[in-house]
Amino acid sequence: MSRPVMASLNLDALRHNLHIVRRAAPASRVWSVVKANAYGHGLDRVWNALGTTDGFALLNIEEAILLRERGWKGPILMLEGFFHADELPLFDQYRLTTSLHSNWQVKALANAKLAAPLDVYLKMNSGMNRLGFAPERVQTLWQQLRAIPNVGDLTLMAHFADADKPGGxxxxxxxxxxxxxxxxxxxxxxNSAATLWHPETHCDWVRPGIILYGASPSGQWQDIAASGLRPVMSLKSQIIGIQTLQRGACVGYGSRYRAQGEQRIGIVAGGYADGYPRHAPDGTPVLVEGVRTGTVGTVSMDMLAVDLTPCPEAGIGSPVELWGEEIKIDDVASASGTVGYELMSALAPRVPVVTV
Incomplete structure (x- = not known):
């Protein structure tokens, strides 16, 4: 048997979460956001489970081409548009919807030689100040784009910085x-937060991302606990070693953790080279033999340590859930000072992945 750390993907949960999105925004069409290799889940593994979506939204043209080669014939939205004018023949060939957020993109699209017009999303900067045109330019640009033969259907696009807040x-x-x-x-x-909590923003198309994968756009699981969303990714491993510490004994690099008394410690096959956060503090939640406990000591490249006091029956080979159905990825991320987005997308290539 290979090293026991493994990720599993529940494709039924993914389908279910898309249903929850449709229930939240029943009058809108859905762009399923699958950027960053489907948030670390693997685009090639999961896209078919989202096959009832209205369209896919992503960043990399390679991933767009993959979807076309796998048989997806519906809309594909390139959220940041094209990065170089010489990509436009591929946009034309694979019939991709492009966003436009910069003057040079407008000019490049106007000058391109295309077989047919491309659908366009005009990106407005609504206050986040990343990409997009200033609001006062929207009217002029809209008319300008309407006059360009290479522009097909035109949609106004914007993004929210604070949709996870009540008045955001x-x-x-x-x-x-x-x-x-x-x-x-x-x-x-x-986006995901607006789809869940701000129905006035739904309009024609919603663009859910993190909620499709069963994590919270606010970073707090309790904010979506009643939504019906289900985690898609589980990261699991096993206990591969046991240590019995005496009072004052240390665990891990830097001797950060010291036992306050005799304490049984389990060593888990899983560390930061697998995608687990190195900066996870003592007490970050872990499930061992179905019992909730916490980490102790600094996470290593290949291993981490857990307190076995709550689970005295645990031993070599005991199953460990690092995140998943019971240990929510948001709780691990929150304890570690980050967000579930980062942990999902940071799953290491060396971790075997199975779909359920």
Whole structure:
């Protein structure tokens, strides 16, 4: 048997989460966001489980081509558009919807030789100040794009920085409404948080990402605990070693953790080279033999240590859930000062992955 650390993907949970999205935004079409190799789940492994989506949204043209080669014939939205003008023939060949967020992209699209017009998402900067045109330019750009033969269907697109907060979409929505006043345009505004919590943003297309994979856009599992969303990815391993510490004995690099008394410690096959956060503090939740316990000491490249006090029956070979159905990835991430997005997308290539 190979090293016991392994990730499993529950494709039924993925299908279920797409259903939850449709229930939350019943009047909208759905862009399933599969950027970053489907948030670390593996695009080639999971795209078919999302086959009832209305479209896929991603960043890399290689992933878009993969979807086409696997047989996806529906819309594909390139969230950051093309990065170089010489990519436009591929956009044309594979019929990709491009976002436009910069002047050079508008010019490049106007000058391209295409077999047919491309559908376009005009990206407006609603206050996040990453990509997009200033609101006061939207009207002029809209008319300019309407006059370009290479532009097919046109949709207004924006993004929210604070949709996980109760009033987080109010000011951006005001900017969007003012910028689009008088325009009869389709809109795509809602990310995962807005899809769940701000129905006024749903419009024509929603763009769920993290919620498809069963984690919270706020980083707090309790915020989605009643939503019906289910974790897709589980990271599991086994106990491969046992240590019995005496009072004052240390665990791991830097001797960060010292036993307060006699204590039984389990060594788990799994570390930061597998994607587990190295900066996880003592007490980060772990499940051993179905019992919730916590980590102790600094996470190593290939191993981490857990407190076996709550689970005295545990021994060599005992199953460990690092995150998944019982130990929520958001709880591990929150304890470690990060977000579930990072842990998912950081799953290491050396970890075997199985689909369920």
């Amino acid at each position: 979409v109010s000011e951006p929505m005001q900017r969007i409404e003012q910028a689009a006043e008088g325009l009869a345009c389709r809109r795509s505004l809602a």
